Amino acid sequence: MNAFEIIGGKPLKGEIIPQGAKNEALQILSAVLLTEEPMTISNIPDIKDVNKLIDLLAALGVKIDRIDKDTYVFEAKDINIEYFQSSEFREKGGGLRGSIMIVGPLLARFGKAAIPKPGGDKIGRRRLDTHFLGFEKLGAKFVYDASTHFFNVDATELKGNYILLDEASVTGTANIVMAAVLAKGTTTIYNAACEPYLQQLCKMLNRMGAKISGIGSNLLTIEGVQRLGGTSHRMLPDMIEIGSFIGLAAMTGSEITIKDVCFQELGVIPSVFSRLGIQFELRGDDIFIPAQDSYEIDTFIDGSILTISDAPWPGFTPDLLSIILVVATQAKGNVLIHQKMFESRLFFVDKLIDMGAQIILCDPHRATVIGMNKSHSLRGIEMTSPDIRAGVSLLIAALSAKGKSVIHNIEQIERGYQDIEERLRKLGADIKRVDVEPRGH
Template sequence: MNAFEIHGGKPLKGEIIPQGAKNEALQVVSAVLLTKEKVTISNIPDIKDVNKLIELLGDLGVVVQRISKDTYSFEASNINLDFFQSETFRSKGGSLRGSIMIVGPLLARFGKAAIPKPGGDKIGRRRLDTHFLGFEKLGAQFNYNAETGFFNVDATNLKGTYVLLEEASVTGTANVVMAAVLAKGTTTIYNAACEPYLQQLCKMLNRMGAKISGIGSNLLTIEGVSELNGTEHRLLPDMIEIGSFIGLAAMTGSEITIKDVQYNELGIIPSVFRKLGITLELRGDDIYIPPHKNYEIDTFIDGSIMTISDAPWPGFTPDLLSIVLVVATQAKGNVLIHQKMFESRLFFVDKLIDMGAQIILCDPHRATVIGLNKQVKLKGIEMTSPDIRAGVSLLIAALSANGRSIIHNIEQIERGYQDIDTRLRLLGADIKRIDAMPPSH
């Protein structure tokens, strides 16, 4: 079993380029199914979740060509719809949460699709109801086969309609948008997610000939068209990676420049890290983080303890709350981390407590962090990564800690972070990949 061995406590230095955005990739790569013409996408991250989706498209009959390390062309002119009933699709689709994203495009273009119950992170209930209810509003009919574990979907007559989403789900919005672009008539989606990644998808679809207005707001209007054309598209840099590297720099006292960050698409992410006392300088479109001997958490104007919570965009992304929590352990001051959107994402704090962090886990959603102000360094331990974001948070903790740490289950980290050990070594990190069995409990 692969694990990372880390000898921490050393400041890092250098430049790092964020990978393309994983969450955007899963949407725009699925969108190639909406046209028979060639679509070329660049800045695609070389990570398992995205590679598995690309492989799944190839199995469906999409002609996939890898032009360079981060650029692919896709031509979905000859799709094998029988593949949906195969055991191969069941095993591949079921292990990949992103496989749900192909349903909207397939319903739009072919009027039918199937989906096995998807897998993914164990971070609480991530319901797919938003996707299914949206498709049903457009006229799709679902039939769940308990024996095979498949949802079969019939959508031979999709019609535009008014859709009020129960939650501003990014993937749910994207899927309903992709289904609606080829539906007859006009679709209005209210309470739509408005993340930059979703904006990117809508802009790409418009270049392909779709008619989507309201991009960037929570009210999208889509006039159905009869067909879409090919296009070229470049992914945004991954904002979660950018936030992770900001936290890493502060925590390890490192001088790091994060290159080409598309700063205007980062929303309130930089200001949340500034609330933790972290200094960021914008140089062109790069973020420069000077070495921090310490950093102090702000308080609210009335002097009360700072609370940092997640919320749908343009609020703070839940994917960075675990990073903020780790970084706060070495800050001066206290902060309440409130994870509102998922109920199990804070359960990794027991590992941080074992490393010496001062954290009170109040309940599944809230943790109070008492900052150590770098007076007492964390100590290296052996631990296991429970999910992508917690895994990277533990990796940051290990890089800042005194002594040796081992992190097991790094496949979880590598689902979201491309060549992370190689890129960190270029900054001077002492990290290597080893074969090690996780400790038995």
Template sequence: MPSFEVIGGNKLKGEITPQGAKNEALQVISAVLLTSEEIIIHNIPDIRDVNLQIELLAELGVKVNRINRHTCSFKADNVDLEYFASEAFRYKGGKLRGSVMIAGPMLGRFHKAFIPKPGGDKIGRRRLDTHIVGFEKLGTEFIYHSESSFFELKTEQLKGTYMLLDEPSVTGTANIVMAAVFAEGTTTIYNAACEPYIQQLCKMLVRMGANINGIGSNLLTIEGVEILHGTTHTMLPDMIEVGSFIGLAAMTQSEIRIKNAGLKDLGIIPEKFAQLGIQMEFQNDDILVPAQDSYEISTYLDGGILTIYDNPWPGFTPDLLSIVLVVATQAVGSVLIHQKMFESRLFFTDKLIDMGAQIILCDPHRATVIGLGRKHQLRGITMTSPDIRAGQALLIAALSAQGKSTIQNIEQIDRGYQYIEQRLNALGADITRI
């Protein structure tokens, strides 16, 4: 398996543009199955998970024309339903979590779907109940084949209904919406996720001819239609990359301009990094992070230690808590990181402790970081990337550390960040792919 060899301690400088949003890509690319007409999607991130999803659609019979590495046209006018039920689909679909997003469009348009046991990050339980229960409420029958870990779903006709989701799952909401656009009658989804990625998907579906109201809220109303048409769609910048670059600039005392950051869709992300003491200037749609010798964590008005925790949108995204935790290790002050949504995402802190960070892992969900205030620089070590976001956090730690670090299992990083060593080396980093 490839590794990164990182020589830390370099100050970076320059401009970097975030890639297209990974989490949006897996949804909108799946939505091409809802029509037989051509759909063109721009700003696609050239990363492993998204490329696997595109390959999966091609094997399903979707005509894929890769105009360039970031623009694709899709035409699902001859979908192979037999392949969908095959062992080959179960094997390939099981390698990435995004494969579950195919179920909603297939149910809506073809009235049957299969879901393999999904792959992806090993960050705790990521159940499919919200998806399956939502499909059931729309009139779907499902059978679980335990010997192959395969869900089979089928329906004569989806029927619109009211549903209150047990959790505002982003993928669950997207999947149910894509099925409901073809359901007979009205579907009301309460406690729906309302992330910018869901808004993007819904806006794309509306351009295709869907009837969706309440976009941007947690109450979506969908009037079923009989047919959808082609469209052109451009994906948002990846907010997780934007947050990662803010943290990188602070940790390495670098001046970095984040170009075309999609400021209006970042929610409270800049505010959370500002609470760590990181200075930022907002210029048009760019974020300029100036070089800072130090940054100090805010406290509450009563002097209490700051707590940063994840919440469904418009709360703080769980995908950036790993970055916040790493950035806090060199701040002045202390912070409690509370990862509510996934019970294994803080387990990479042992690597940071080995690098010299002062972190108390309270339990699977909480870690207290005592900032070193740059009095002691982190030291380079050999470590392994456990998941996409922790991998990027460890890369940032290595770039700020003294000496050489080796990061193994970087395929995890490649799943979420395109050409990352090339882009950071252009800013002055010293990263070699081994």
């Protein structure tokens, strides 16, 4: 089994370029199914989840030409609808949670779709109801086969409708938008997600000929059109990687420059790290983080303990709460981390406690971190990554810790972070890939 062996406690230095946004890629790549014309997509991250989706598109009949390391041309002219019934499709579709994103485009263009219950992180319940309730509002009918865990959806004619989402789901909003762009009439989506990734999708669809207004707000209006054409699109840099690298610099006392971050698309992310006492400056569109011996957590105005929680955009993304929690372990001061969306994402704190961190897990959603102000370094241990974000958080902890750490199940990390081992080594990190059997969790 592959694992990372890390000798921590060494300051890093240099420049790092964030990969293309994973969560944007899963939406944008699915949207190539909406047209038979060529689509040129660039800044695609070379990671497992995205590559699995590209393989799935190829199996569906999409012609794919890789013209550069991060740039592909997709042409979805000849789609094999019968492929839905194959055991191969069940295996490919079931191995990737992002495969749910192909349903909206296929319904819009072909009137039917099927999808096995998708996989992905085990971080608590991640409902698909929002997707299917939205499709139903547009006139689709679906049947869930509990014995095979297969969703079959039929929509011979989609019609625009008023849709009030039960949750501001990013993937749910994106899927419904992609279904609605070719529906007859006007669709209004209220309580829509408005993340930059979704804004990117809507802007690209409009370049293809869609008529979407309200982009960037939680009220989207979509006037259905008869067909969409091709276009070109470049992904944003991954905001989760950018936040991870800010946290890495602080924890390891490193001087790091994060290149080409599209700062205006980062929302509250920089200010949340600032509240932990982390200094940085914007140089052009680069974030420069100086080496800091210590950083102090802010308090609320009345002096009470700071609480950092996740919320739908423009609130703080849940994908960075694990990073915030780890960074807080070496800060001066205390903070309450409140993970509202997923009830299992904080369970990795037992590994941090084993490393010497002072954390009280209040319940599945809340943890109080008592910062040690770098007076006591974390110690290296052997551990296993439970999901993508916790895996990178543990990796950051290991790079700051004294001694050797071994992280198993690094396939989880590699689902979301491209060439992470190589890029960290260029900053001076002592990290290598080893083949070992895990001794425990």
